[in-house]
Amino acid sequence: MNLSPPIPKSVPSSYTDLPPPLGKVVAEYRISPGTAIVYLVQAGQYIQIIDVEGSQCSDFLAFVESDYSEEIDGTVTRTLNGLAMPQTGLLGKYFSQNMKPLLEVMQDTCGRHDSFLLACTAKYYEDAGYPGHPSCSENFNRVLQPYGIQRRSGWAAINFFFNTEVDCTGAIVSGEAWSRPGDYVLLRASQDLLCASSACPDEIDPVNGWNPTPIHVRIYDAAESFPKAIGRRATAESPVRLTRSSGFTARIQTLTDDLTEYNGFWVPNRFAHHGIQDEYWALRERAALMDLSALRKFDVTGTDAFNLLQTAFSRDVSKLAIGQSAYGCLLNLHGGIIDDGIVFRLTEQDYRYVGNFDSDEVWLNRIAQQFSFQVKIQSISHLLHNLALQGPRSRDILRPLVILDPGYAANTLDDLAYFRFATGTIAGIPALISRTGYTGELGYELFVHPDRGAELWDVLMQAGAPFGLLPMGMLALDRARIEAGLLAAGREFDDLTSPYQAGIGWAVALKKPSFIGKAALEQIKPHPPRVAVGLVLEGNEVASHGQCVHPVGENWRVGTITSATFSPILNRSIALAQIVPEYSAAGTLLEIGFMDGMKRRTRAIVGFLAAYDPTKSRVKA
Amino acid sequence: MISFLNLTQHQLWDIGGIDGLQVAQSLFWESVHRLAPFQSLETTLEGLPCSVLRLCEGNFRIAWNHHEQILKQKLQLAQLDQCVWVKQFSWLSSIALPDAIGMSYLLNLATPKPPHRLTGLPLHCAAPARIDGISVLIWRHLIAQQPAIELHLATHQIDMMVDRLKHQT
Numbered sequence: 001m002n003l004s005p006p007i008p009k010s011v012p013s014s015y016t017d018l019p020p021p022l023g024k025v026v027a028e029y030r031i032s033p034g035t036a037i038v039y040l041v042q043a044g045q046y047i048q049i050i051d052v053e054g055s056q057c058s059d060f061l062a063f064v065e066s067d068y069s070e071e072i073d074g075t076v077t078r079t080l081n082g083l084a085m086p087q088t089g090l091l092g093k094y095f096s097q098n099m100k101p102l103l104e105v106m107q108d109t110c111g112r113h114d115s116f117l118l119a120c121t122a123k124y125y126e127d128a129g130y131p132g133h134p135s136c137s138e139n140f141n142r143v144l145q146p147y148g149i150q151r152r153s154g155w156a157a158i159n160f161f162f163n164t165e166v167d168c169t170g171a172i173v174s175g176e177a178w179s180r181p182g183d184y185v186l187l188r189a190s191q192d193l194l195c196a197s198s199a200c201p202d203e204i205d206p207v208n209g210w211n212p213t214p215i216h217v218r219i220y221d222a223a224e225s226f227p228k229a230i231g232r233r234a235t236a237e238s239p240v241r242l243t244r245s246s247g248f249t250a251r252i253q254t255l256t257d258d259l260t261e262y263n264g265f266w267v268p269n270r271f272a273h274h275g276i277q278d279e280y281w282a283l284r285e286r287a288a289l290m291d292l293s294a295l296r297k298f299d300v301t302g303t304d305a306f307n308l309l310q311t312a313f314s315r316d317v318s319k320l321a322i323g324q325s326a327y328g329c330l331l332n333l334h335g336g337i338i339d340d341g342i343v344f345r346l347t348e349q350d351y352r353y354v355g356n357f358d359s360d361e362v363w364l365n366r367i368a369q370q371f372s373f374q375v376k377i378q379s380i381s382h383l384l385h386n387l388a389l390q391g392p393r394s395r396d397i398l399r400p401l402v403i404l405d406p407g408y409a410a411n412t413l414d415d416l417a418y419f420r421f422a423t424g425t426i427a428g429i430p431a432l433i434s435r436t437g438y439t440g441e442l443g444y445e446l447f448v449h450p451d452r453g454a455e456l457w458d459v460l461m462q463a464g465a466p467f468g469l470l471p472m473g474m475l476a477l478d479r480a481r482i483e484a485g486l487l488a489a490g491r492e493f494d495d496l497t498s499p500y501q502a503g504i505g506w507a508v509a510l511k512k513p514s515f516i517g518k519a520a521l522e523q524i525k526p527h528p529p530r531v532a533v534g535l536v537l538e539g540n541e542v543a544s545h546g547q548c549v550h551p552v553g554e555n556w557r558v559g560t561i562t563s564a565t566f567s568p569i570l571n572r573s574i575a576l577a578q579i580v581p582e583y584s585a586a587g588t589l590l591e592i593g594f595m596d597g598m599k600r601r602t603r604a605i606v607g608f609l610a611a612y613d614p615t616k617s618r619v620k621a
Numbered sequence: 622m623i624s625f626l627n628l629t630q631h632q633l634w635d636i637g638g639i640d641g642l643q644v645a646q647s648l649f650w651e652s653v654h655r656l657a658p659f660q661s662l663e664t665t666l667e668g669l670p671c672s673v674l675r676l677c678e679g680n681f682r683i684a685w686n687h688h689e690q691i692l693k694q695k696l697q698l699a700q701l702d703q704c705v706w707v708k709q710f711s712w713l714s715s716i717a718l719p720d721a722i723g724m725s726y727l728l729n730l731a732t733p734k735p736p737h738r739l740t741g742l743p744l745h746c747a748a749p750a751r752i753d754g755i756s757v758l759i760w761r762h763l764i765a766q767q768p769a770i771e772l773h774l775a776t777h778q779i780d781m782m783v784d785r786l787k788h789q790t
Binding site: 090256257258269270272273274275276277278279281539540541542566568571 | 639
C-alpha cells in the first residue's frame with residue numbers, strides 16, 4: 001500500500017511570464033531553479049510542463065498511484081513506439097515496464113528531448129570537479145522519500161527539453177536546450193499517477209544555457225479536450241504554430257486512425273482495411289483521392305508580380321498564359337533549391353505560387369524589397385485547401401460534376417490540358433481545378449475554401465465509388481512519386497542541391513536575362529557534382545535513403561540513394577539516386593551497399609529517373 | 622454458448638523473406654501483389670481452395686484445409702533459389718468462429734492495436750488485437766467456402782481463449 005504524504009500545494013495563477021492557460025487549470029506549480037517537486041495527477045487530467053524562460057531542462061518521473069513500483073520505462077517506451085521519444089500522434093505514449101500506457105503526448109512545441117540519459121546525478125558533477133553540486137536525481141530522491149520510494153543514484157527520467165542526440169559514431173552528444181520561453185509539453189495521464197518534475201540545476205555546461213531557470217507545471221481538468229499537435233516555427237522569428245487539420249481531416253478521420261504530422265498538417269498514412277498496395281493500385285488503375293492541403297499557397301499581386309517571379313522562380317514566367325501553370329523552383333544565390341512548386345498565372349498581372357514552406361513568403365518578400373518591386377505577397381494557405389484526384393478514371397469522375405468559368409482556354413474538363421487550370425464549380429462548390437499532380441497519373445488538384453472541404457470530399461467519394469475510387473495516404477503516394485521520378489524536399493533536394501543535381505535541370509530557364517542563382521547555375525550546368533538517376537535493382541531488397549552507391553567491385557562511392565521503394569507495377573525494387581556524372585549513363589551497372597555497405601552489395605542498372613511512364617504519356621493523356 | 626468451427630485438417634503455413642512476394646506470386650498468381658498487409662485473398666492450389674494473408678511486404682500466411690503433402694511439395698518447389706523461409710510454427714494455433722456471431726463477440730471483447738479497426742472489418746481482412754491481454758490475430762475470411770472469423774494465437778493460450786469465448790454472453 002502506498003504512503004500518502006501531503007502533496008505540494010498548487011500555487012495561485014499570478015505569474016505573468018507564462019503563455020495563457022490552454023483550459024481549466026486545476027492545479028499549478030512553480031519549480032524553482034535547481035529543485036524538484038512531486039504532484040498527483042488523475043487519469044484523464046493533463047500535465048503541461050512549461051519552460052518559463054527557455055533553454056531549461058525539466059526531468060520527469062511518473063509512478064502508478066496505486067503501485068509505485070510501476071513507473072515509466074524509457075526502454076519499453078522506445079521499443080513499443082520504435083522512436084527515440086514518443087511523438088504526438090499514433091506513437092505518442094509513454095509505457096511502464098509492464099507495457100501499460102501511463103501518459104500520452106498531446107502537444108509539444110519544442111520537439112527536442114532526451115530519453116536515453118539519466119536525470120543529472122551527483123556523480124556527474126563530482127567527476128567534473130563539483131562535489132556536492134545539487135542534481136535532479138538527488139532532488140528526486142528527496143521529494144520521493146516521503147512516499148516510500150527508494151533512493152537511486154541516478155533516475156532514468158524522461159528529460160524534457162534536454163537536447164541530446166546519438167551521432168553517427170554512436171556518441172550521445174548534448175547541447176543547449178532548443179526550447180524558447182513558453183515552450184511546453186502537454187501530456188495526458190492514462191491513469192492516476194504520482195509525478196515528479198525538476199528544474200535542472202546544471203549550470204556547469206550549456207544544457208540549461210549556463211543559467212538554470214524555473215519550470216512551471218499546470219494540471220488541466222480531465223473534462224478538457226485538447227487537440228493533438230506539434231508546434232513548429234516557419235522561421236527563426238515566427239511564433240509557434242500547432243499542427244492543423246485541413247478542411248478534409250474530419251472526413252479522413254472517419255476512415256483511418258493512422259494520421260501523421262506532415263509539414264504542419266495531420267495527414268493520413270493509410271486507410272483502415274486498405275493499405276499501401278490497395279490504395280496504390282486504385283491510383284494506377286482507377287482513381288485515388290488524397291489530401292494535399294499541406295501545400296502552401298501565396299498570391300503574388302501588384303505591378304511587379306511578374307518581375308518578382310521572373311527573378312525568384314526558375315521557369316520563364318513570361319511564357320505563361322492566363323490559366324496556365326509551370327513547375328519549377330525557388331533558388332538561392334548559389335543555385336540551391338529553396339523550394340519546388342508551381343506558379344499559376346491567374347490574370348494579366350496576378351499570380352499564385354504553390355510550394356511547400358511558409359518561409360517562402362519571407363524569401364519572396366526579401367527579394368521584392370531588395371529589388372524595390374511593387375508587389376504584394378499574401379499567404380492564402382488558410383483559405384485554400386486542396387485535394388488531389390488522380391488516376392486514369394479521375395476525369396470520368398470529375399466530368400459530370402465540373403462547370404468551368406468562362407475566360408479560360410478550356411471550356412470543359414476535357415479541354416483542360418496538362419498544367420492548365422480554371423476556376424469553376426464542382427457540384428456547385430467553388431473551386432480552382434488544376435490539371436497537375438504528384439503521382440505520374442492523369443489527375444487534378446482541386447483547391448477549395450476549407451469550409452467547403454467536407455462537402456467536396458463527400459461529393460468526390462460518392463461520385464468515385466462506381467469507378468473504384470479509394471482515398472489514398474502518404475505511404476502509397478510516396479511509392480507512386482518515386483516510380484514517377486518526382487522529387488521530395490529533404491530527399492532529392494535541399495538548399496545545397498542544384499536543379500541539375502536534383503534532376504530538374506529542364507525546369508531552369510537559363511535563357512532568362514537574369515534570375516537569382518543564374519550565375520551559379522551557369523557554372524554548375526556543364527558539370528554538376530552529381531546528377532539524378534533512376535536505378536533498377538537486381539534483387540527484391542529495397543534500398544533506403546542515404547545508402548551508398550559504388551562502381552561494381554569498388555569500395556569508393558559514386559553516389560547515394562535518395563529514395564527507394566518496391567514498384568508493384570514494375571514488380572522490381574527501384575530507387576532514385578544522385579550519382580557523379582561519370583557513372584550516370586543509362587545502362588551503367590552499379591552496386592548498392594546494404595547494411596554496412598560491404599556485407600552485401602546488390603547490383604543496379606542506371607535508367608530513367610522515372611521508372612514508371614518515363615515519357616509522361618499518362619499525365620498528358 | 623458460441624460454437625467453434627471444425628478445423629481438424631486446418632494448417633497454417635508461413636512464408637517470409639526478401640523474395641516472399643515473388644514466392645507467393647509464383648504459387649498464387651499475380652493478384653497476391655495487390656494485397657496490402659493484413660489483407661487476404663481466396664485462391665486455389667492444385668484446384669483446392671485456400672486463403673492467403675499478407676502480413677507485411679514479404680511475409681504471407683497460408684490457411685490450408687487439405688492434405689499437407691500437396692501444399693508442402695508446392696512450397697518446396699516454389700522456394701528453390703529464393704531468399705525465403707517456409708515454416709509451420711509449432712507455437713501458433715488457430716480457432717474459428719462463425720462469421721456473424723464471431724464478429725459481434727469480438728467487437729465487444731477485443732481491443733485492436735491502433736491504427737487497426739475491428740469495426741467495419743471487411744471479409745478478407747485481418748487485424749492484430751488483444752482479448753483479455755491475450756494477443757490474437759483476427760482474420761475474417763472463408764473457411765469451407767463460408768465467411769468465418771479465424772483467430773491466430775499462441776498455442777499455449779488456446780484453451781484459455783476458448784474458455785473465455787465460451788463464457789461470453
